[in-house]
Amino acid sequence: xxxxxxxxxxxxxxxxxxxxxxxxxxxxxxxxxxxxxxxxxxxxxxxxxxxxxxxxxxxxxxxxxxxxxxxxxxxxxxxxxxxxxxxxxxxxxxxxxxxxxxxxxxxxxxxxxxxxxxxxxxxxxxxxxxxxxxxxxxxxxxxxxxxxxxxxxxxxxxxxxxxxxxxxxxxxxxxxxxxxxxxxxxxxxxxxxxxxxxxxxxxxxxxxxxxxxxxxxxxxxxxxxxxxxxxxxxxxxxxxxxxxxxxxxxxxxxxxxxxxxxxxxxxxxxxxxxxxxxxxxxxxxxxxxxxxxxxxxxxxxxxxxxxxxxxxxxxxxxxxxxxxxxxxxxxxxxxxxxxxxxxxxxxxxxxxxxxxxxxxxxxxxxxxxxxxxxxxxxx
Amino acid sequence: xxxxxxxxxxxxxxxxxxxxxxxxxxxxxxxxxxxxxxxxxxxxxxxxxxxxxxxxxxxxxxxxxxxxxxxxxxxxxxxxxxxxxxxxxxxxxxxxxxxxxxxxxxxxxxxxxxxxxxxxxxxxxxxxxxxxxxxxxxxxxxxxxxxxxxxxxxxxxxxxxxxxxxxxxxxxxxxxxxxxxxxxxxxxxxxxxxxxxxxxxxxxxxxxxxxxxxxxxxxxxxxxxxxxxxxxxxxxxxxxxxxxxxxxxxxxxxxxxxxxxxxxxxxxxxxxxxxxxxxxxxxxxxxxxxxxxxxxxxxxxxxxxxxxxxxxxxxxxxxxxxxxxxxxxxxxxxxxxxxxxxxxxxxxxxxxxxxxxxxxxxxxxxxxxxxxxxxxxxxxxxxxxxxxxxxxxxxxxxxxxxxxxxxxxxxxxxxxxxxxxxxxxxxxxxxxxxxxxxxxxxxxxxxxxxxxxxxxxxxxxxxxxxxxxxxxxxxxxxxxxxxxxxxxxxxxxxxxxxxxxxxxxxxxxxxxxxxxxxxxxxxxxxxxxxxxxxxxxxxxxxxxxxxxxxxxxxxxxxxxxxxxxxxxxxxxxxxxxxxxxxxxxxxxxxxxxxxxxxxxxxx
Ligand SMILES: Nc1nc2c(ncn2[C@@H]2O[C@H](COP(=O)(O)OP(=O)(O)OP(=O)(O)O)[C@@H](O)[C@H]2O)c(=O)[nH]1
Ligand code: SF4
Ligand SMILES: [Mg+2]
Numbered sequence: 009x010x011x012x013x014x015x016x017x018x019x020x021x022x023x024x025x026x027x028x029x030x031x032x033x034x035x036x037x038x039x040x041x042x043x044x045x046x047x048x049x050x051x052x053x054x055x056x057x058x059x060x061x062x063x064x065x066x067x068x069x070x071x072x073x074x075x076x077x078x079x080x081x082x083x084x085x086x087x088x089x090x091x092x093x094x095x096x097x098x099x100x101x102x103x104x105x106x107x108x109x110x111x112x113x114x115x116x117x118x119x120x121x122x123x124x125x126x127x128x129x130x131x132x133x134x135x136x137x138x139x140x141x142x143x144x145x146x147x148x149x150x151x152x153x154x155x156x157x158x159x160x161x162x163x164x165x166x167x168x169x170x171x172x173x174x175x176x177x178x179x180x181x182x183x184x185x186x187x188x189x190x191x192x193x194x195x196x197x198x199x200x201x202x203x204x205x206x207x208x209x210x211x212x213x214x215x216x217x218x219x220x221x222x223x224x225x226x227x228x229x230x231x232x233x234x235x236x237x238x239x240x241x242x243x244x245x246x247x248x249x250x251x252x253x254x255x256x257x258x259x260x261x262x263x264x265x266x267x268x269x270x271x272x273x274x275x276x277x278x279x280x281x282x283x284x285x286x287x288x289x290x291x292x293x294x295x296x297x298x299x300x301x302x303x304x305x306x307x308x309x310x311x312x313x314x315x316x317x318x319x320x321x322x323x324x325x326x327x328x329x330x331x332x333x334x335x336x337x338x339x340x341x342x343x344x345x346x347x348x349x350x351x352x353x354x355x356x357x358x359x360x361x362x363x364x365x366x367x368x369x370x371x372x373x374x375x376x377x378x379x380x381x382x383x384x385x386x387x
Numbered sequence: 388x389x390x391x392x393x394x395x396x397x398x399x400x401x402x403x404x405x406x407x408x409x410x411x412x413x414x415x416x417x418x419x420x421x422x423x424x425x426x427x428x429x430x431x432x433x434x435x436x437x438x439x440x441x442x443x444x445x446x447x448x449x450x451x452x453x454x455x456x457x458x459x460x461x462x463x464x465x466x467x468x469x470x471x472x473x474x475x476x477x478x479x480x481x482x483x484x485x486x487x488x489x490x491x492x493x494x495x496x497x498x499x500x501x502x503x504x505x506x507x508x509x510x511x512x513x514x515x516x517x518x519x520x521x522x523x524x525x526x527x528x529x530x531x532x533x534x535x536x537x538x539x540x541x542x543x544x545x546x547x548x549x550x551x552x553x554x555x556x557x558x559x560x561x562x563x564x565x566x567x568x569x570x571x572x573x574x575x576x577x578x579x580x581x582x583x584x585x586x587x588x589x590x591x592x593x594x595x596x597x598x599x600x601x602x603x604x605x606x607x608x609x610x611x612x613x614x615x616x617x618x619x620x621x622x623x624x625x626x627x628x629x630x631x632x633x634x635x636x637x638x639x640x641x642x643x644x645x646x647x648x649x650x651x652x653x654x655x656x657x658x659x660x661x662x663x664x665x666x667x668x669x670x671x672x673x674x675x676x677x678x679x680x681x682x683x684x685x686x687x688x689x690x691x692x693x694x695x696x697x698x699x700x701x702x703x704x705x706x707x708x709x710x711x712x713x714x715x716x717x718x719x720x721x722x723x724x725x726x727x728x729x730x731x732x733x734x735x736x737x738x739x740x741x742x743x744x745x746x747x748x749x750x751x752x753x754x755x756x757x758x759x760x761x762x763x764x765x766x767x768x769x770x771x772x773x774x775x776x777x778x779x780x781x782x783x784x785x786x787x788x789x790x791x792x793x794x795x796x797x798x799x800x801x802x803x804x805x806x807x808x809x810x811x812x813x814x815x816x817x818x819x820x821x822x823x824x825x826x827x828x829x830x831x832x833x834x835x836x837x838x839x840x841x842x843x844x845x846x847x848x849x850x851x852x853x854x855x856x857x858x859x860x861x862x863x864x865x866x867x868x869x870x871x872x873x874x875x876x877x878x879x880x881x882x883x884x885x886x887x888x889x890x891x892x893x894x895x896x897x898x899x900x901x902x903x904x905x906x907x908x909x910x911x912x913x914x915x916x917x918x919x920x921x922x923x924x925x926x927x928x929x930x931x932x933x934x935x936x937x938x939x940x941x942x943x944x945x946x947x948x949x950x951x952x953x954x955x956x957x958x959x960x961x962x963x964x965x966x967x968x969x970x971x972x973x974x975x976x977x978x979x980x981x982x983x984x985x986x987x988x989x990x
Pocket of ligand 1: 431446523524
């Protein structure tokens with residue numbers, strides 16, 4: 009049997025309010041639910057058969073920092089019992105700039121959190137309003153200052169392609185982010201998802217949207233700007249200063265396994281992918297009445313696992329180290345990919361370079377259109 | 388049964404222009420005669436097909452037997468409600484063979500319209516006695532006196548014969564029933580002669596098999612009797628017979644003069660033929676009736692099963708539907724772009740739409756339809772004349788001696804103030820005016836000869852718009868005439884797409900070509916590569932558009948919780964497109980096959 013995972017994800021489904029573009033598993037205004045949630049989480053953790061020390065631990069959401077200080081303590085306490093972090097573990101928490109005060113920082117520090125991912129999104133007042141975010145650049149600065157007290161691995165999230173945003177505006181946002189001297193940046197093109205208010209507004213036509221070329225220009229601009237300054241563009245949306253790649257997320261992208269708890273949390277354990285029920289109240293109800301919270305689960309075939317892994321790894325800019333990959337998974341890329349391997353090379357969508365198969369810039373830009381050919385083999 | 392009793396039967400249909408109130412009048416007659424009770428009455432009770440109710444029009448003719456006591460004598464009145472739209476004229480003409488008379492309805496506000504004239508003439512040609520009715524006299528803007536003049540002028544109807552009625556408020560119903568009895572002749576036909584009955588309609592019931600609707604001409608038929616279909620020469624036993632009231636009501640005997648139905652355990656769809664004669668079981672005893680003339684199909688299009696559906700399912704569905712609607716035809720065909728399907732012929736665009744919807748509703752089939760076109764004729768250099776049902780069949784230009792298109796005579800009936808606008812419309816479509824006739828001081832009828840292709844797609848809509856809804860039209864094919872026609876091919880990334888070719892007048896080719904490629908560009912989604920869409924005559928490209936390659940299509944977030952959903956989504960994109968076999972192949976969406984109807988005219 010394969011080794012047990014050494015990574016865990018904890019989903020904390022609470023936010024101050026729901027942002028117009030967000031379709032994550034979050035509850036707003038249900039503060040009383042937090043206590044029940046913690047109880048359920050405890051219960052879910054108790055059901056895991058053993059104690060698993062972890063190398064990476066990720067508290068995501070939602071906004072975990074929306075919990076009170078006492079609740080945060082309880083959260084760490086509960087989780088660490090089941091997933092005790094090893095000495096050099098990476099412990100990340102997602103935070104909303106509005107929540108970061110010295111008290112919160114004390115708790116984070118005390119519990120060994122050593123990486124904070126801050127939901128900045130933008131520094132422009134206009135764009136923040138568009139995105140329905142209520143903090144300002146000053147809020148961010150205060151949060152950064154507080155976090156710096158204990159954390160030397162800070163990541164900022166930025167969004168591009170907000171309604172009416174221009175390329176220069178986006179460049180200014182990237183510059184502004186760099187001025188805060190983070191170790192890591194994630195940049196996400198705004199997408200419209202079912203079940204968000206933005207989706208409805210766009211359907212009604214009262215949300216101006218950017219065209220594809222403009223979005224691409226923004227995406228490319230940020231890649232170029234950051235690379236020029238020596239940043240490592242290591243995954244579609246992620247950039248780091250040398251040595252500060254997010255270890256936890258790389259577990260996902262290498263197709264490795266991980267634990268996960270909380271509403272809507274997805275785990276990959278023992279070749280099985282499972283997702284918990286997305287509704288926080290259903291999650292609580294099920295767990296507390298002793299029923300599993302799993303809503304979907306699938307066990308992948310060997311070949312599905314392989315193909316999925318290829319896609320995920322190609323989304324990392326380093327690409328696939330061919331020889332290593334082939335021996336590790338006992339396969340031949342040329343066989344798995346068939347004529348697609350050459351066809352995509354010929355069309356300039358991917359290339360083989362230094363023993364790695366990796367996407368070209370063009371391939372990256374349209375990569376979603378490539379994956380169907382990788383996941384379903386040529387006939 | 389004696390000839391005496393035939394005296395107490397009347398068979399008639401209700402005919403009119405669309406929406407003049409035929410089905411509503413039928414409601415009143417059913418109600419007044421107590422055939423349907425008030426509680427079960429609803430508006431246009433005979434329009435019981437889902438599509439009829441949804442669209443508020445009659446699609447199928449329906450027959451009903453009513454009992455009515457007049458001057459102390461009970462009569463059997465067999466009524467047939469007919470559709471008014473020109474595309475369903477075949478339904479009307481088949482019902483004529485069951486009737487001795489017709490109620491001709493004219494809307495008291497709309498007046499005489501194109502289908503009024505067409506249906507009235509058709510009824511007269513069948514020797515039916517016409518009872519003229521002005522309906523909707525309750526309308527605030529009713530103008531019955533002017534309408535009377537129009538009827539007199541256009542149809543030589545004696546104003547004294549006209550019954551004034553309102554199907555909505557029930558005015559004039561009793562008077563109408565007495566006119567039916569007093570004026571329409573009873574059926575003739577020898578009850579003691581050998582059996583001869585005409586199948587004028589049928590439908591398929593999954594339990595009982597084919598249910599055939601008959602008009603008894605001579606003789607009689609009883610429950611349990613053995614009969615012979617004279618054309619197919621097959622024999623059956625009658626397991627049920629009866630009349631529609633309006634639902635099926637079994638009885639034990641039907642005799643000459645009556646209208647009813649027979650159920651003979653016919654399970655095989657290809658054994659039922661509308662127009663067939665039911666005769667005596669003994670061979671050679673009954674003589675076959677002439678049957679019906681096949682209607683002329685005006686438009687053809689390809690119907691293909693959409694992704695994941697079966698050619699055989701589609702064939703079964705077409706067979707089943709054709710029992711109830713003999714007016715469309717279908718033949719297997721194949722297309723490089725769409726695979727195996729059928730080329731189907733229809734009486735008009737509405738008919739085409741209705742057939743497609745009935746297939747989808749009644750047989751739960753999902754269809755891809757190609758753009759409709761008319762049938763052309765080509766005289767080849769070798770002296771052969773071939774029918775062209777689809778553009779792919781047009782021979783190379785070098786082999787064509789003469790290219791001919793169907794010409795129709797179009798009658799437009801409209802208020803005189805719109806004559807100018809209507810004439811411009813027809814001239815733009817290369818029509819030639821053959822006659823102008825005034826039906827009254829304010830109404831005129833224009834007759835034009837026009838290419839069918841110019842008429843069928845949108846002339847009706849355009850006429851409505853230039854006459855503020857008051858103009859109506861009717862058309863019939865008069866023959867083929869040579870024209871300067873070309874086949875316009877559409878190329879997608881250099882490959883000819885057979886199902887996208889069109890035939891048009893050479894003078895329109897540039898405009899059409901530009902319009903179609905523009906529309907195709909809008910319909911085809913961006914691919915990973917650039918796509919050239921071209922229109923060409925032979926090897927000469929006359930229009931080109933480019934669908935640019937996609938610029939950005941990349942999922943930003945693919946974390947632990949996103950992986951499963953994304954993988955499924957990506958994998959499905961490939962499976963869904965069973966026709967997208969390899970990279971570089973263009974996925975042409977189903978909607979794009981209608982793009983070729985784009986005319987490029989300014990709207
Ligand atoms: N005011 C008024 N409206 C009427 C009268 N008769 C029918 N209508 C209305 O006219 C419309 C068309 O009536 P239908 O009975 O469906 O007409 P139809 O001739 O059967 O139509 P098709 O079968 O589609 O040709 C409906 O909205 C009726 O309510 C009438 O006597 N007076
Ligand atoms: S803060 Fe983040 S998780 Fe919460 S609603 Fe906004 S975008 Fe969604
Ligand atoms: Mg009707």
